[in-house]
Amino acid sequence: MQLRRVRTPHGVVAVAELEGAALDAALADLADAERAHAAGLAEVRRRDFVRGRVALHGLLEELPLLAGPPPPILSNDRGAPALPEGWVGSISHKGAFAAAIVAPADVGFVGVDLELAAPPRADIARRILTPREQAALPDRGRAVTLRFAIKEAIYKAIDPVLRRYVGFTEVELDVHAGGACTVTSALPLAIDAAWCEYEGHWIATAQASRRSTSPSGR
Numbered sequence: 001m002q003l004r005r006v007r008t009p010h011g012v013v014a015v016a017e018l019e020g021a022a023l024d025a026a027l028a029d030l031a032d033a034e035r036a037h038a039a040g041l042a043e044v045r046r047r048d049f050v051r052g053r054v055a056l057h058g059l060l061e062e063l064p065l066l067a068g069p070p071p072p073i074l075s076n077d078r079g080a081p082a083l084p085e086g087w088v089g090s091i092s093h094k095g096a097f098a099a100a101i102v103a104p105a106d107v108g109f110v111g112v113d114l115e116l117a118a119p120p121r122a123d124i125a126r127r128i129l130t131p132r133e134q135a136a137l138p139d140r141g142r143a144v145t146l147r148f149a150i151k152e153a154i155y156k157a158i159d160p161v162l163r164r165y166v167g168f169t170e171v172e173l174d175v176h177a178g179g180a181c182t183v184t185s186a187l188p189l190a191i192d193a194a195w196c197e198y199e200g201h202w203i204a205t206a207q208a209s210r211r212s213t214s215p216s217g218r
């Protein structure tokens with residue numbers, strides 16, 4: 001089993017790659033409540049769940065304030081991982097890989113998304129990009145997948161606050177070289193996002209917190 005760490009502006013992202021016997025062993029090592037949850041999932045979903053928990057626990061084990069046996073991380077009523085009090089976190093899976101991020105709750109909420117750094121398999125550009133984003137992307141291809149990843153990371157960071165479905169075109173991105181991204185939306189949140197390419201994947205991260213001033217880009 002490989003667990004690697006990727007530094008991002010929103011914290012360290014742990015990336016787990018697990019297959020076969022290592023995956024079975026990881027399932028056996030989960031906390032009782034996590035194993036019980038996994039037992040109720042269909043095969044593919046169970047594998048994803050185990051990979052995601054392995055990545056998340058890899059980070060939790062390093063937190064100084066969480067001494068003792070690893071706490072089971074189940075999901076909240078919206079599907080997000082429910083971290084121990086004082087912490088926030090997020091998970092994503094893609095194939096044999098899963099990524100997780102954990103941060104102190106006082107930074108706001110965080111989100112992570114992992115996608116293949118390849119053109120999308122279906123033409124999703126019109127569904128996920130605003131007209132301005134489409135106009136700025138004449139070549140599409142894997143740049144669309146990157147924007148998809150960033151928006152999903154944002155969704156995971158904002159859903160714990162908004163607790164509603166947020167459409168892909170409610171947020172507009174200006175993606176810059178080197179991993180930066182300007183996020184513009186009318187949502188009552190300060191949203192920050194970043195991205196990097198890691199072993200054939202896009203890793204997107206986001207952080208969101210409430211804001212009281214009028215909406216603007218950053």
Ligand SMILES: CC(C)(COP(=O)(O)OP(=O)(O)OC[C@H]1O[C@@H](n2cnc3c(N)ncnc32)[C@H](O)[C@@H]1OP(=O)(O)O)[C@@H](O)C(=O)NCCC(=O)NCCS
Pocket residue numbers: 048049052075078079080081090091092093094113114151152154155156157159160166167168169170171
């Ligand atoms: C929830 C969603 C983001 C998950 O993305 P996905 O590509 O299907 O799957 P991923 O593997 O990347 O992520 C799955 C993980 O997301 C997390 N998740 C699920 N629902 C969540 C929610 N409401 N809020 C935060 N995280 C959530 C879970 O940790 C889940 O893994 P787990 O069940 O093993 O713990 C996606 O299905 C979705 O509904 N998107 C809504 C639309 C959107 O993204 N809009 C963009 C607006 S900016």
